[in-house]
Amino acid sequence: MSLLRFKMVDAAINHTAVEVKAPSGRPSDYFGELVFGHEAMKKYLSKADYKALLDTMENGSPLTRELADGIAAGMKQWAMDNGADHYTHWFQPLTGGTAEKHDAFAEPDGEGGVLEEFSGKLLVQQEPDASSFPNGGIRNTFEARGYSAWDPASPAFIVDTTLCIPTIFIAYTGEALDYKTPLLRSLTAIDRAATEVCRYFDKNVGRVNSFLGWEQEYFLVDEGLWALRPDLMLTGRTLMGHESAKNQQLEDHYFGAIPTRVIAFMRDLEYECLKLGIPVKTRHNEVAPNQFELAPVYEPVNQANDHNQLLMTIMDKIARRHHFRVLLHEKPFKGINGSGKHNNWSLGTDTGVNLLAPGKTPSENLQFITFLVNVISAVHRHNGLLKAAIMSATNAHRLGANEAPPAIISTFLGAQVSAVLDKLENSKSDAAIRFDAKNIFKMSGISHIPTLLMDNTDRNRTSPFAFTGNRFEFRAVGSSDNCAEAMIVLNTAVANELSEFKKAVDAKIEAGVKKEKAIYEELRRMIKESKPIRFDGNGYSDEWKNEASRRGLDCETSTPLIFDRYLDRSTIQMFSDMGVLTQIEIEARTEVKWETYTKKIQIEGRVLGDLAMNHIVPIASKYEAMLLDKVYKMSQIGGGLDASSDIALIKMIQRHTAAIQTGVSALIDARKAANKIEGERTKAICYHDTVAVCFDEIRRHIDKLEEIVDDQIWPLPKYRELLFLR
Numbered sequence: 001m002s003l004l005r006f007k008m009v010d011a012a013i014n015h016t017a018v019e020v021k022a023p024s025g026r027p028s029d030y031f032g033e034l035v036f037g038h039e040a041m042k043k044y045l046s047k048a049d050y051k052a053l054l055d056t057m058e059n060g061s062p063l064t065r066e067l068a069d070g071i072a073a074g075m076k077q078w079a080m081d082n083g084a085d086h087y088t089h090w091f092q093p094l095t096g097g098t099a100e101k102h103d104a105f106a107e108p109d110g111e112g113g114v115l116e117e118f119s120g121k122l123l124v125q126q127e128p129d130a131s132s133f134p135n136g137g138i139r140n141t142f143e144a145r146g147y148s149a150w151d152p153a154s155p156a157f158i159v160d161t162t163l164c165i166p167t168i169f170i171a172y173t174g175e176a177l178d179y180k181t182p183l184l185r186s187l188t189a190i191d192r193a194a195t196e197v198c199r200y201f202d203k204n205v206g207r208v209n210s211f212l213g214w215e216q217e218y219f220l221v222d223e224g225l226w227a228l229r230p231d232l233m234l235t236g237r238t239l240m241g242h243e244s245a246k247n248q249q250l251e252d253h254y255f256g257a258i259p260t261r262v263i264a265f266m267r268d269l270e271y272e273c274l275k276l277g278i279p280v281k282t283r284h285n286e287v288a289p290n291q292f293e294l295a296p297v298y299e300p301v302n303q304a305n306d307h308n309q310l311l312m313t314i315m316d317k318i319a320r321r322h323h324f325r326v327l328l329h330e331k332p333f334k335g336i337n338g339s340g341k342h343n344n345w346s347l348g349t350d351t352g353v354n355l356l357a358p359g360k361t362p363s364e365n366l367q368f369i370t371f372l373v374n375v376i377s378a379v380h381r382h383n384g385l386l387k388a389a390i391m392s393a394t395n396a397h398r399l400g401a402n403e404a405p406p407a408i409i410s411t412f413l414g415a416q417v418s419a420v421l422d423k424l425e426n427s428k429s430d431a432a433i434r435f436d437a438k439n440i441f442k443m444s445g446i447s448h449i450p451t452l453l454m455d456n457t458d459r460n461r462t463s464p465f466a467f468t469g470n471r472f473e474f475r476a477v478g479s480s481d482n483c484a485e486a487m488i489v490l491n492t493a494v495a496n497e498l499s500e501f502k503k504a505v506d507a508k509i510e511a512g513v514k515k516e517k518a519i520y521e522e523l524r525r526m527i528k529e530s531k532p533i534r535f536d537g538n539g540y541s542d543e544w545k546n547e548a549s550r551r552g553l554d555c556e557t558s559t560p561l562i563f564d565r566y567l568d569r570s571t572i573q574m575f576s577d578m579g580v581l582t583q584i585e586i587e588a589r590t591e592v593k594w595e596t597y598t599k600k601i602q603i604e605g606r607v608l609g610d611l612a613m614n615h616i617v618p619i620a621s622k623y624e625a626m627l628l629d630k631v632y633k634m635s636q637i638g639g640g641l642d643a644s645s646d647i648a649l650i651k652m653i654q655r656h657t658a659a660i661q662t663g664v665s666a667l668i669d670a671r672k673a674a675n676k677i678e679g680e681r682t683k684a685i686c687y688h689d690t691v692a693v694c695f696d697e698i699r700r701h702i703d704k705l706e707e708i709v710d711d712q713i714w715p716l717p718k719y720r721e722l723l724f725l726r
């Protein structure tokens with residue numbers, strides 16, 4: 001073991017759990033104490049301001065300047081009472097992370113002193129110097145300014161000593177430069193379209209909310225070992241490393257006892273989350289060694305997404321406190337499971353009905369089936385686009401690349417729901433759908449009635465989009481992703497589907513067809529048409545690839561080409577009809593996607609080349625020299641000593657180091673050629689087709705050397721150390 005590696009392994013073994021300061025009181029005492037929520041608002045705002053703010057939060061009514069000033073004053077006072085001395089607009093640029101620029105409350109008062117200032121103007125809108133955020137050309141073409149604007153629907157919070165105000169981020173000309181803007185627009189779209197459809201069933205519905213419950217998977221690695229892995233440090237994943245003899249074969253990690261050092265980290269993290277109003281609920285070991293999961297209770301999408309973005313930042317911070325590094329990359333280690341971020345998604349009315357849960361009355365059940373079928377139909381129609389929404393250079397390792405399952409979106413409904421849809425598709429009558437006394441789902445008037453127990457839906461872990469009884473679980477989302485992208489596409493596609501459904505049903509009603517019959521007829525047609533998206537079998541199998549392609553589903557595996565779906569005429573039309581993204585915005589965002597893809601592969605290529613040439617080849621050569629020395633001395637002594645196996649070993653090392661050198665120079669040439677390309681799309685395609693393809697061969701030889709070269713001089717922490725020390 002190299003001296004440094006030895007030291008770090010030794011340190012990792014000796015790290016004990018960090019003492020966590022016990023929270024004072026119970027979660028109900030400190031939940032949301034760092035959030036400017038209703039309690040703080042009531043305390044720090046005048047009654048009139050509080051009422052007006054509620055109206056803005058709930059109904060989007062415009063804020064007056066006076067109101068903004070009143071709120072800013074209250075917010076500032078609350079923040080200072082809780083130890084804050086700075087404020088920031090907190091937004092979500094297209095980098096995938098969050099952005100913040102802190103300003104002090106303190107302002108010179110003109111008389112040699114300072115005063116704490118925070119006006120409504122500063123609360124509502126700012127102009128961050130944002131010229132270096134990704135913009136896909138929007139800001140170059142038009143005006144180089146960007147604005148951040150307050151999102152009153154998501155409460156402000158305090159991190160360390162800074163008041164963070166969630167904002168959208170837009171160009172001077174109004175185009176979105178972030179995730180939150182289109183997310184909010186998509187929530188408006190789904191609200192509008194879904195509410196109209198709900199009114200077929202219940203005139204009292206005034207609003208439909210979209211909910212998100214994310215499950216965040218991640219790895220923890222000891223920080224000393226991490227620091228000795230430039231690949232983990234710079235790319236978030238290991239670009240080399242021989243499989244550990246034991247990894248997840250025994251399946252002994254999943255739901256196992258959580259290691260002491262890890263539980264200390266989790267408790268610390270949960271405490272911070274609860275203070276920030278993130279309703280964390282579940283924690284457990286995941287399938288791979290050193291892989292874990294954290295999930296909160298679901299919330300409205302906007303808040304849930306802000307909370308996930310915030311979580312990713314604080315996770316990193318808390319992990320460091322515990323001498324860990326958190327890996328959010330989708331595939332940090334070859335040969336073992338990657339990480340995802342399951343997005344549990346549902347729609348609910350302001351009358352308290354979950355539109356994706358079977359109901360109690362025939363009317364509620366028809367409503368449930370209506371929404372279910374509209375979702376399935378939207379997913380079918382836009383399966384390629386949904387894949388584009390979750391695809392990235394990093395998530396490609398979970399979908400489409402080497403060991404990953406096929407990059408195909410399908411939906412799993414389970415045997416019982418499928419049977420209901422089949423019955424409906426083939427039924428001639430407009431038979432009512434209802435529950436009997438035991439919550440058993442029935443369709444009357446049809447023999448061999450399929451039954452559906454509400455909480456007894458079967459599970460299929462291989463489905464990228466599974467119905468789980470009262471919600472859909474979009475599992476293909478990447479662990480490092482901003483959930484917003486998936487939520488924007490899903491909500492917009494479903495909104496679009498619902499509004500077309502409404503148009504078709506209304507047309508029938510106008511032509512004299514009775515409402516229920518019109519709905520049934522339309523549903524029947526949609527069930528038939530969207531059938532190819534339904535798949536209950538093994539989504540990871542090769543047979544499915546062939547079958548899916550026969551069914552006409554999108555089977556493209558190249559990430560840059562998958563992004564093309566954003567520019568399909570039907571996509572542009574849909575986003576524009578729903579008022580979510582303009583063509584200019586879509587084009588700009590797609591540019592950013594290609595650009596980001598290229599940069600990620602470029603960085604990986606550089607790191608791999610550097611490591612191969614500066615770490616691996618020199619160390620292998622050193623070992624080779626030791627062997628040569630031995631062989632030489634043996635030949636000097638003679639006396640029947642046989643050096644043939646040593647010579648074979650030397651030749652083997654020679655072969656691998658030579659192949660690495662050739663591979664690296666091919667990689668450099670490919671990169672140079674790709675860098676000359678002008679267009680972002682063509683460049684990304686070139687990086688995919690000619691650069692990324694070089695990685696595996698180089699890695700193969702490095703991993704072989706890891707097996708041969710003396711462990712005492714190997715510089716990089718091995719998989720067994722990264723994955724099992726904690």
Ligand code: ADP
Nearest residue numbers: 211212213214295296297298344345346470471
């Ligand atoms: P699993 O068995 O998949 O781990 P959990 O019960 O732990 O399921 O829930 C996973 C996530 O789904 C949680 O965030 C939970 O709050 C969320 N969830 C539950 N019901 C809904 C719903 N109706 N809409 C959206 N998310 C939901």
Ligand code: MG
Nearest residue numbers: 215342344473
């Ligand atoms: Mg789940």
